[in-house]
Amino acid sequence: MYYQKYNRLFLFISIMIVLFVSISLNNILASSISPNKGEYNNNMPSLCRISIITCLNNIPLIHQEHIDIKKQTDLIIEQVNSTKLKEWINTLSSFHTRHTKSDQIEDVAYWLKNELGTLCESRVFVHNFTKRDDNQTFHLKNIICTLKDSTESFQDNTTIIIGAHYDSRAENINNTDARAPGADDNASGVSAILELVRILSHVNLKLNLQFVLFSGEEQGKWGSESYVKYLNDNNRTKNIDLYINFDMIGYRPSNESDKVILEYDVGNKYLQNDNYSKTIALFIKHIASNYTNLKAQLAKLGNSDFIPFEALGYTVIGIHDGGVTENPNYHKSSDTPNTLNIKYVTSITKMTLATILELDRLSQSLKR
Numbered sequence: 331m332y333y334q335k336y337n338r339l340f341l342f343i344s345i346m347i348v349l350f351v352s353i354s355l356n357n358i359l360a361s362s363i364s365p366n367k368g369e370y371n372n373n374m375p376s377l378c379r380i381s382i383i384t385c386l387n388n389i390p391l392i393h394q395e396h397i398d399i400k401k402q403t404d405l406i407i408e409q410v411n412s413t414k415l416k417e418w419i420n421t422l423s424s425f426h427t428r429h430t431k432s433d434q435i436e437d438v439a440y441w442l443k444n445e446l447g448t449l450c451e452s453r454v455f456v457h458n459f460t461k462r463d464d465n466q467t468f469h470l471k472n473i474i475c476t477l478k479d480s481t482e483s484f485q486d487n488t489t490i491i492i493g494a495h496y497d498s499r500a501e502n503i504n505n506t507d508a509r510a511p512g513a514d515d516n517a518s519g520v521s522a523i524l525e526l527v528r529i530l531s532h533v534n535l536k537l538n539l540q541f542v543l544f545s546g547e548e549q550g551k552w553g554s555e556s557y558v559k560y561l562n563d564n565n566r567t568k569n570i571d572l573y574i575n576f577d578m579i580g581y582r583p584s585n586e587s588d589k590v591i592l593e594y595d596v597g598n599k600y601l602q603n604d605n606y607s608k609t610i611a612l613f614i615k616h617i618a619s620n621y622t623n624l625k626a627q628l629a630k631l632g633n634s635d636f637i638p639f640e641a642l643g644y645t646v647i648g649i650h651d652g653g654v655t656e657n658p659n660y661h662k663s664s665d666t667p668n669t670l671n672i673k674y675v676t677s678i679t680k681m682t683l684a685t686i687l688e689l690d691r692l693s694q695s696l697k698r
């Protein structure tokens with residue numbers, strides 16, 4: 331528990347530093363290119379009051395470092411491939427249904443295990459679990475890929491988990507035979523996970539990253555609840571610092587702004603999480619405007635696979651396109667790939683990738 335708190339405090343402080351330096355830099359850059367000298371002078375004293383380091387440091391050097399870091403991150407996020415995202419969404423949506431109680435769910439799980447296994451270089455793990463419901467037992471699978479620093483043990487490093495559910499449903503939650511393509515909900519989120527793994531498996535990271543594809547979300551977060559219990563029962567929760575959830579990240583009509591919702595924790599089970607969650611949300615919002623054309627809006631946490639993580643005390647964030655309030659095809663057979671905006675899925679994947687890379691860089695520089 332000590333380590334857990336320490337890690338979270340560490341991440342919190344790191345992000346506050348980055349937000350501050352970045353805002354300061356923006357101020358400096360904005361004022362230094364301004365022809366009005368008075369604005370430049372006005373900015374400096376307020377900066378010095380907050381952090382003397384910012385005033386003492388060689389500003390052009392910080393500026394150069396900042397540009398170099400952005401260049402490195404830009405190079406990596408440019409690898410996000412919209413064709414691959416589209417192909418994965420198409421394949422997942424082509425299963426007649428991904429209803430958790432359907433006959434097809436096992437095929438979907440094996441297809442995902444294969445796909446994730448290839449990208450994750452065989453470091454894929456299937457978490458089997460059973461669920462009793464309506465006098466029936468369901469044998470289900472969460473599919474997991476872990477990327478870690480090979481030089482250090484998993485237990486030593488801060489861990490970020492990124493998850494998305496792969497099951498779908500039709501209007502009638504009990505109808506296991508109805509067509510339920512679930513392109514936005516949530517083939518879009520699964521495709522982003524696959525693409526993040528494809529790229530990050532070739533990047534040297536200090537952070538441990540775990541990517542989890544959950545079953546049974548639509549039936550009441552069965553997969554995430556079972557997985558969190560598994561982590562807890564096996565003492566694997568010590569270094570978990572943050573859980574990021576994708577649930578519906580593909581619906582954005584092209585005539586609308588590139589709005590993305592960042593859900594942060596407000597008043598759920600552990601109130602002491604709220605500040606950390608909001609700090610991360612603000613950090614991702616800052617990343618969104620620095621690296622993409624997305625306009626991030628903060629909103630209170632809804633109901634998805636982050637809830638079981640929050641209930642154990644972890645900092646959680648949800649990323650989505652507006653979900654039920656915006657997509658008219660929600661939980662309908664009309665939730666098909668042709669209704670999605672792949673450019674938008676690409677931007678959200680890039681935003682999340684840049685977030686992970688910047689958090690990793692932070693953890694490296696501050697642990698030196």
Ligand SMILES: [Zn+2]
Nearest residue numbers: 515516577578
């Ligand atoms: Zn969903």
